Amino acid sequence: MSILSAASRILVFSIFCSSCSSKKEVVKADEKPVDDPYSLLVDDEEDAIDYFDENAIRFEDYTYKDDIKSVQLHPLGDPLAYPIIALNPNQRLELHFDDMGNDLPQYYYRLYHCNADWTRSDIIEMQYLDGFFSDILNNYDMSFNTLVPYVHYSVTIPNESMRLKLSGNYLLVVTENDNEENPVLTRRFMVVEPKVAIQSTAKQSPIVAQRPYKQLIDFEIHHASMNIVNPFRDIQTVILQNQRWDRAITDLKPIFLRDKILEYRYDRGNDFWGGNEFRQFNISSTQYISENVAAIYREGDRFVAELNRDFKRSLNRYLTYRDINGRYVNRNTEGFGDRTESDYVDVNFRLDHDEPATNGSFYVFGGLSDWRISPDFRLRYNDQSEAYECTVALKQGFYEYQYVFLKDMSDMIDETVIEGSHFETENDYTILVYYRDISNDYDELIGVSTFSTRDRF
Structure with missing residues (x-):
């Protein structure tokens, strides 16, 4: 449920209609402000990497x-x-x-x-x-x-x-x-290899204009049993939202140093868009209709699942419910082995939309897409149904997903266009602490803390 770009001090997305002769919708977003935490991740050297060889090993999922x-x-x-x-x-x-x-x-x-x-x-x-x-x-x-x-x-x-x-x-x-x-x-x-303790807090953004939308993560590193001579040089930190590396906040430096404690307390630079709870569907059974499934049936040598029509919720009030933060689990209620007796089902997604966007594309996104923008999950506009649609073969189980927008000529996906963002949204956060001794040639992982924001707001 992370959000990918900010606009001015608050991200505002507008949907405009073009001239009457066009009748096509345009989704617009302003440029990122300098204080956008995700701008901390820009790395010219990394951006220059281009995998021309499709078989080149990528150091990612x-x-x-x-x-x-x-x-x-x-x-x-x-x-x-x-x-x-x-x-x-x-x-x-x-x-x-x-x-x-x-x-x-x-x-x-x-x-x-x-x-x-x-x-x-x-x-x-x-x-x-x-x-x-x-x-x-x-x-x-x-x-x-x-x-x-x-x-x-x-x-x-x-x-x-x-x-x-x-x-x-x-x-x-x-x-x-x-x-x-x-x-x-x-x-x-x-x-x-745990050598430090991590204490964390989650709260609303202190910036008034962003308070309804963002979550800010402060933390402390307690190293009572470890002597850290130069924490600014030897310690690296990473904050992940829902284990997503594409929106990691990296290499924050401690603001305060006191007796065996490093304090990381910022007003900005350590904040995430709260996002929204994930949409869900259940295709564990091919015999019975389950959560968010309108119909499931056999068509030739395939099973087909029609999901309920989805609607935009960026302007809706926050609604809380339990989710698993975009992940999925394979499960088969009619068999005895989830791994080998679960069938593949053609799942039809349908997102209600009056007119097609002219400056970008919508995608189904989450653990089911490996947290990537994939051509298999791209939605295409159907004029007759007035909806974006796509069909993806998925193994039986319980799934969560969201709809994201990718603007043309951009690699920054945006969940807020369809899903919106709320500071109350439950997210998982993981804080990683790495240490490199001056005599070592590698980064040790010396501390990990994972926590949920549920009941913290």
């Missing part, structure tokens, strides 16, 4: 093959938890994905250690890994009793073949035939 679906990486047994574990052999992550192709390729996986900014560390594999540096992914099962066939792959990390020695950021890379020039998917995860 990315799926390289169209046949790979339903990729999930989470702590063992907890599909809704974020991919963060302690440097402890008893804590593990599990990776799951489906291959929809007709072949049965040989997949391998490997791990890269990364710096706090997700560039690759300068250390070599034997410094952060015990065991094999790459291993075959040989745990797979064929789908059972489904209309759409697929092969489900899974692996747990760390394991007997591959053990972690250092804390920090890691990139899990799955390749075909152990060839790093033929990646299949990449996923980020973090390993923490």
Whole structure:
């Protein structure tokens, strides 16, 4: 539920109609102000990176093959938890994905250690890994009793073949035939070795004009058992909203230093748009209509789910309800195995809209789209139904989503056009603390704190 751009001191979005001869809607947004917290993230060097080679490994969550679906990486047994574990052999992550192709390729996986900014560390594999540096992914099962066939792959990390020695950021890379020039998917995860304690607070923005819309995160780092000589040089911090790296606030510096405590208390630069609670639908059953599903039926060799027509809510008052902050969980109420007996369903989205926008596009967005703008999730305008529509094949389960707008010639998505923003919205925040000793060649992850804003406002 993060919001992506600000306008002046408060983000105001207007929808205008063009001249009578055009009759098409234009969505406009002003330029970002200098005090927009997300402007802190601009990095000319990063912006210059362009992946001309579609097989170049990206140090982010990315799926390289169209046949790979339903990729999930989470702590063992907890599909809704974020991919963060302690440097402890008893804590593990599990990776799951489906291959929809007709072949049965040989997949391998490997791990890269990364710096706090997700560039690759300068250390070599034997410094952060015990065991094999790459291993075959040989745990797979064929789908059972489904209309759409697929092969489900899974692996747990760390394991007997591959053990972690250092804390920090890691990139899990799955390749075909152990060839790093033929990646299949990449996923980020973090390993923490706790050495500090983090205390946090969430409150409304102190800027009057932004108070109805924004959430501000203050925190303290307590390092009683650790001597930090130069926190301005040695400590890096990251604040994530709902585990979204595309809107991370990075490298804030402490405002106050006192006895073994670093205080991070800002009036701006550490604030997020509150957003709105996520929309939801449930396709765990193909026999019965569930939440936000108007109809579900079989059409040839596919199941089809028609969702209820969605409406713009940016001007509505805030309505509270429980959500899981844009994530999803695969589930099948008619079978015995959620991973291999869940079918793929063609889900039809429909967003009510009087006229098409002329300066951008709308997308379905959330964990179901891997938190990315994807052509598969682009909505196209239907003049007859006066709505934006798209159809996406999704594995049975419970899903959450929002509608976002991407302006032409921009890479900044905006949820506020359709969804609006409220300071009361429940969000998860994660604070990460990295430390680099002057004698080390890598960033240690020494503290993690994740909390919800529920009941904090």
